[in-house]
């Protein structure tokens with residue numbers, strides 16, 4: 001199943017740790033909040049993505065099924 005990163009903007013406090021761990025898919029805006037790549041996590045980055053999710057101190061980052069994203073935009 002394809003997965004993408006998703007962030008809960010209420011829970012995220014802008015630590016920026018996720019962007020340090022996964023700069024290929026996560027950039028920070030000028031306030032230090034994550035901007036997620038609008039694409040699925042490629043297989044070669046899956047382990048790093050899981051680590052970024054586990055490491056988020058506020059549990060704001062998650063891996064979501066891509067089908068969920070398509071449903072949410074309808």
Ligand code: SF4
Pocket residue numbers: 007011012013014015016017018019032033034055056057058059060061
């Ligand atoms: S590590 Fe978590 S709290 Fe910090 S910027 Fe990333 S998603 Fe937000």
